[in-house]
Amino acid sequence: xxxxxxxxxxxxxxxxxxxxxxxxxxxxxxxxxxxxxxxxxxxxxxxxxxxxxxxxxxxxxxxxxxxxxxxxxxxxxxxxxxxxxxxxxxxxxxxxxxxxxxxxxxxxxxxxxxxxxxxxxxxxxxxxxxxxxxxxxxxxxxxxxxxxxxxxxxxxxxxxxxxxxxxxxxxxxxxxxxxxxxxxxxxxxxxxxxxxxxxxxxxxxxxxxxxxxxxxxxxxxxxxxxxxxxxxxxxxxxxxxxxxxxxxxxxxxxxxxxxxxxxxxxxxxxxxxxxxxxxxxxxxxxxxxxxxxxxxxxxxxxxxxxxxxxxxxxxxxxxxxxxxxxxxxxxxxxxxxxxxxxxxxxxxxxxxxxxxxxxxxxxxxxxxxxxxxxxxxxxxxxxxxxxxxxxx
Amino acid sequence: xxxxxxxxxxxxxxxxxxxxxxxxxxxxxxxxxxxxxxxxxxxxxxxxxxxxxxxxxxxxxxxxxxxxxxxxxxxxxxxxxxxxxxxxxxxxxxxxxxxxxxxxxxxxxxxxxxxxxxxxxxxxxxxxxxxxxxxxxxxxxxxxxxxxxxxxxxxxxxxxxxxxxxxxxxxxxxxxxxxxxxxxxxxxxxxxxxxxxxxxxxxxxxxxxxxxxxxxxxxxxxxxxxxxxxxxxxxxxxxxxxxxxxxxxxxxxxxxxxxxxxxxxxxxxxxxxxxxxx
Amino acid sequence: xxxxxxxxxxxxxxxxxxxxxxxxxxxxxxxxxxxxxxxxxxxxxxxxxxxxxxxxxxxxxxxxxxxxxxxxxxxxxxxxxxxxxxxxxxxxxxxxxxxxxxxxxxxxxxxxxxxxxxxxxxxxxxxxxxxxxxxxxxxxxxxxxxxxxxxxxxxxxxxxxxxxxxxxxxxxxxxxxxxxxxxxxxxxxxxxxxxxxxxxxxxxxxxxxxxxxxxxxxxxxxxxxxxxxxxxxxxxxxxxxxxxxxxxxxxxxxxxxxxxxxxxxxxxxxxxxxxxxxxxxxxxxxxxxxxxxxxxxxx
Numbered sequence: 016x017x018x019x020x021x022x023x024x025x026x027x028x029x030x031x032x033x034x035x036x037x038x039x040x041x042x043x044x045x046x047x048x049x050x051x052x053x054x055x056x057x058x059x060x061x062x063x064x065x066x067x068x069x070x071x072x073x074x075x076x077x078x079x080x081x082x083x084x085x086x087x088x089x090x091x092x093x094x095x096x097x098x099x100x101x102x103x104x105x106x107x108x109x110x111x112x113x114x115x116x117x118x119x120x121x122x123x124x125x126x127x128x129x130x131x132x133x134x135x136x137x138x139x140x141x142x143x144x145x146x147x148x149x150x151x152x153x154x155x156x157x158x159x160x161x162x163x164x165x166x167x168x169x170x171x172x173x174x175x176x177x178x179x180x181x182x183x184x185x186x187x188x189x190x191x192x193x194x195x196x197x198x199x200x201x202x203x204x205x206x207x208x209x210x211x212x213x214x215x216x217x218x219x220x221x222x223x224x225x226x227x228x229x230x231x232x233x234x235x236x237x238x239x240x241x242x243x244x245x246x247x248x249x250x251x252x253x254x255x256x257x258x259x260x261x262x263x264x265x266x267x268x269x270x271x272x273x274x275x276x277x278x279x280x281x282x283x284x285x286x287x288x289x290x291x292x293x294x295x296x297x298x299x300x301x302x303x304x305x306x307x308x309x310x311x312x313x314x315x316x317x318x319x320x321x322x323x324x325x326x327x328x329x330x331x332x333x334x335x336x337x338x339x340x341x342x343x344x345x346x347x348x349x350x351x352x353x354x355x356x357x358x359x360x361x362x363x364x365x366x367x368x369x370x371x372x373x374x375x376x377x378x379x380x381x382x383x384x385x386x387x388x389x390x391x392x393x394x395x396x397x398x399x400x401x402x403x404x405x406x407x
Numbered sequence: 408x409x410x411x412x413x414x415x416x417x418x419x420x421x422x423x424x425x426x427x428x429x430x431x432x433x434x435x436x437x438x439x440x441x442x443x444x445x446x447x448x449x450x451x452x453x454x455x456x457x458x459x460x461x462x463x464x465x466x467x468x469x470x471x472x473x474x475x476x477x478x479x480x481x482x483x484x485x486x487x488x489x490x491x492x493x494x495x496x497x498x499x500x501x502x503x504x505x506x507x508x509x510x511x512x513x514x515x516x517x518x519x520x521x522x523x524x525x526x527x528x529x530x531x532x533x534x535x536x537x538x539x540x541x542x543x544x545x546x547x548x549x550x551x552x553x554x555x556x557x558x559x560x561x562x563x564x565x566x567x568x569x570x571x572x573x574x575x576x577x578x579x580x581x582x583x584x585x586x587x588x589x590x591x592x593x594x595x596x597x598x599x600x601x602x603x604x605x606x607x608x609x610x611x612x613x614x615x616x617x618x619x620x621x622x623x624x625x626x627x628x629x630x631x632x633x634x635x636x637x638x639x640x641x642x643x644x645x646x647x648x649x650x651x652x653x654x655x656x657x658x659x660x661x662x663x664x665x666x667x668x669x670x671x672x673x674x675x676x677x678x679x680x681x682x683x684x685x
Numbered sequence: 686x687x688x689x690x691x692x693x694x695x696x697x698x699x700x701x702x703x704x705x706x707x708x709x710x711x712x713x714x715x716x717x718x719x720x721x722x723x724x725x726x727x728x729x730x731x732x733x734x735x736x737x738x739x740x741x742x743x744x745x746x747x748x749x750x751x752x753x754x755x756x757x758x759x760x761x762x763x764x765x766x767x768x769x770x771x772x773x774x775x776x777x778x779x780x781x782x783x784x785x786x787x788x789x790x791x792x793x794x795x796x797x798x799x800x801x802x803x804x805x806x807x808x809x810x811x812x813x814x815x816x817x818x819x820x821x822x823x824x825x826x827x828x829x830x831x832x833x834x835x836x837x838x839x840x841x842x843x844x845x846x847x848x849x850x851x852x853x854x855x856x857x858x859x860x861x862x863x864x865x866x867x868x869x870x871x872x873x874x875x876x877x878x879x880x881x882x883x884x885x886x887x888x889x890x891x892x893x894x895x896x897x898x899x900x901x902x903x904x905x906x907x908x909x910x911x912x913x914x915x916x917x918x919x920x921x922x923x924x925x926x927x928x929x930x931x932x933x934x935x936x937x938x939x940x941x942x943x944x945x946x947x948x949x950x951x952x953x954x955x956x957x958x959x960x961x962x963x964x965x966x967x968x969x970x971x972x973x974x975x976x977x978x979x980x981x982x983x984x
Contacts, residue, residue: 021474040630042628042629042630043629044628044629044640045640045641045643045644046643046644048640048643050951051950051951052627052628053627054733054953055546055547055624055627055950056546056547056627056628057736058537058541058546058736058953059537059540059541059546059547059625059627060541060544060546061546061547061627061628063628075733078733078734078737079733079734079736079737080737080738081737162825171931171933220845221845222845222930222931222933222934223646228449228452228647228649229647230647231449231452354733358952365936368933368934368935369935372847372934372935374935390752394730394732394734397743398734398741415792418792419792419793422787422790422792422793423793425787426787426788426793426799429784429787429799429803430799430802430803432860433802433803433805433806433860433864434802434805435828436806436814436817436818436821436860437805437806437809437817439817439821439828440813440817443820451820451826452823452826453826454825454826454831455831456826456827456828456831458828498707498708498711499708501704501705501707501708502704502705502707502708502709504704505701505704505705506705509700509701509704510701511698511701511702512698514701517705517709521712524712524716524717526917526969526970526973527716527720527966528917528920528921528962528965528966528969529716529921530921530923530942530945530962530965531719531720531723531962531963531965531966532715532716532719532720532723533719533949533962534719534723534726534945534949534955534958534959534962535718535719535720535722535723535726535959536715536716536719537950538722538955539714539715539718539719539722554711554715555715555716557707557711558707558708558711558712558715560712563708587700588700588701588703588704589700592704613808616810617809617810617811619810619811619812619923619924620923620924620942620946624946624950634810635810635811635812635813636812638810638812638813638816639812639927639928642816642819642928649820652816652820653816653817653820655813655816656810656813656814656816656817657813659810659812659813660809660810660813660814663808663809663810664805664808664809667804667805667808668801671801671804675800675801675804675868678865678868678869678872679868679869679871679872680872
């Protein structure tokens with residue numbers, strides 16, 4: 016998906032040179048459709064051998080028995096040793112004690128911001144607490160014109176409200192993923208904060224597809240801050256003109272009372288059970304997990320390596336923008352590992368939109384969100400009660 | 408009379424004005440699409456909006472065919488549309504003629520049953536159809552897209568309507584001469600219903616080329632996508648790249664526009680004739 | 686000498702069934718059977734767990750229907766679909782009729798030329814067009830708001846404002862579809878004998894009178910036919926919201942078919958989605974029957 020799909024062919028070519036008998040075909044899908052397309056492929060018995068899966072999808076594909084457990088392969092592998100990976104990230108791939116994905120690259124969210132605009136408002140560093148952050152945004156806003164906003168958080172994305180929830184200590188789901196915890200105090204606090212950003216006009220109420228060109232808006236100063244992931248390092252470097260390159264920076268996310276947590280995201284390489292070429296596929300997975308290949312991949316996409324040893328390479332160690340990510344990776348929290356997560360996440364922003372646009376109060380919104388989430392989880396509760404699904 | 412003449416002149420001017428404004432409105436989106444596809448990157452997102460490119464460039468089209476491999480999707484669309492059009496033409500006209508001119512037991516009952524199908528929205532069938540094709544191993548294949556479109560109740564109706572006007576005597580005479588039914592169909596009926604076959608084939612081609620929901624559901628990898636699905640796929644990832652998306656839209660629309668413009672006589676006549684009889 | 690005047694019934698039968706077999710087989714297997722299967726699917730909770738292992742499916746009776754009837758999301762989708770059909774439909778018909786009248790006027794030449802131009806939008810691929818219109822509707826850089834600005838009107842957040850998103854889609858649908866109905870109206874208008882108009886003119890009736898007393902009544906059957914076709918088509922709204930708004934903002938453009946697609950092919954709750962599809966079918970059936978009733982009463 017995304018830019019990775021476009022550049023991975025370079026890496027593939029090198030792999031094919033090393034293994035002349037193996038030919039690899041690459042399919043690209045945009046992130047927005049990848050989840051449904053991969054499931055369609057699964058339902059239609061047309062799965063690829065390997066897929067890059069968002070690591071929040073691994074539990075789902077495991078629950079439908081689509082993936083091959085990798086523990087044996089990992090244990091006997093030189094190129095993908097377990098202990099060279101970030102713990103929090105590796106664990107997102109473990110379901111019922113078995114590993115179903117190898118982390119390929121890590122993703123977490125940090126703030127991308129206009130240094131100059133922040134400095135002009137009197138801040139030399141990105142604030143580290145919610146209160147300070149909000150104050151800085153208000154300062155910036157007071158110096159902005161109409162249709163200009165300090166922060167861009169599209170209302171059709173789930174990471175922002177979920178991240179705030181995780182920062183406030185909410186488990187998002189309770190009772191082993193059987194019920195929603197969105198109307199409880201921690202998430203409510205986070206959600207209040209989220210909605211207030213829009214109410215105070217610090218962020219515009221826009222959907223993802225309405226922002227026709229984020230990079231132009233950032234360059235023109237219509238947006239000063241944007242929460243996003245590592246791939247944006249590459250995009251910002253390539254799409255913003257040379258003159259802008261020293262005007263933007265990254266910083267870890269502010270949290271409630273200090274530096275905050277962020278998503279333990281990323282993509283994994285998973286092997287499909289139905290693959291007729293498991294041996295060759297594993298060779299490719301190992302290849303892509305080599306630290307030198309991970310560094311090369313980083314060079315092509317800006318995606319951060321999952322291998323800790325890769326981080327010592329100078330290209331990464333010296334990359335000023337990657338530092339915020341390295342820092343943030345020490346404070347990552349996974350989302351609930353239930354198959355229904357993808358849909359629950361959608362409900363979060365759908366209901367969130369209602370509150371942001373003032374159609375419902377915060378309490379109403381969260382109550383309805385929990386109601387919907389509980390309904391979604393009914394099958395899971397049934398399956399667990401029938402012992403068809405093990406408890407986590 | 409002078410004033411009546413004058414009034415007619417004014418009315419005529421008014422009508423032409425309306426027609427021209429209407430024509431501009433009808434064509435404006437397409438013209439902007441074409442123009443924006445030739446603009447350098449970023450020019451389509453400026454204020455005030457530009458109508459003409461400052462320096463027309465074919466770079467986006469190059470991108471489509473090289474980096475994004477849309478040429479493959481173009482071929483897919485061509486393949487699927489041609490197969491469906493010609494095979495369904497044969498199947499539908501056989502059935503349409505049979506309903507019109509062959510006397511057999513149960514004809515009216517079966518026909519009435521088919522007519523009921525016209526009220527059923529095709530979406531009701533999609534979920535089980537998907538599961539059926541899955542069991543046949545046809546998900547994410549061209550045939551998964553082609554097969555459900557090979558016969559249409561509408562097409563059968565259209566042919567039947569037209570075939571009704573073939574004189575029975577001509578057919579009976581051929582039967583007396585000992586010709587088989589298939590022979591009769593091939594040598595007498597088909598030449599006789601050429602106009603409706605032309606209309607139906609254009610109609611089917613356009614409908615298949617433009618079909619979106621079913622290919623979206625059945626196809627899961629980009630190398631199999633037809634153009635509309637590939638385009639929607641692209642727009643998810645490249646919503647930022649206005650000019651590129653416009654080029655993709657042009658590529659999708661041009662073939663059907665050409666087919667339509669060259670064959671519009673048959674098509675339009677078919678629509679209008681069908682409606683009067685209907 | 687014996688001559689066979691007409692083929693013997695048995696042989697006629699065989700030939701006929703051969704002719705029909707491919708079509709009937711295809712339609713039965715790939716349309717009618719799935720429709721029936723859909724009904725069966727709708728009383729189960731078949732979902733992604735069920736696809737993995739059919740034994741995970743339960744028979745749930747009418748629970749899916751109960752659920753959808755008590756889900757605001759469903760009623761919202763139904764409301765949006767009705768909004769689209771009952772505003773977009775008449776609007777499309779009005780524009781088509783207007784265009785047909787223009788093109789039918791004796792005072793106008795180049796009829797074929799204009800007719801082709803007006804029909805062109807109908808032929809284009811909906812997805813491609815939806816993408817173009819998405820950019821035309823852009824709040825800052827789109828042509829429409831630019832035009833409004835020239836008229837002194839403030840920019841409208843076409844696809845971002847829940848109140849304007851469906852009208853935006855309706856506008857595009859009218860632009861795209863009016864050509865087809867226009868052709869049918871032209872055919873209908875041309876079928877009206879000149880003498881009726883001439884007689885009325887002699888009697889002193891002006892153009893509006895002539896339209897309402899002659900053209901409209903004679904077009905009535907065509908109007909009903911077109912209304913039914915247009916409504917049935919519009920109830921199946923899918924591609925526009927899928928491409929332009931993803932059903933938003935605030936689910937204001939989520940149609941019944943889009944809901945079915947999301948439930949069935951995105952979340953794989955196929956039992957529930959089948960129930961949604963079936964309700965759509967019932968709605969279309971009722972609307973169709975109602976319109977036929979209306980025609981009967983008028984006649």
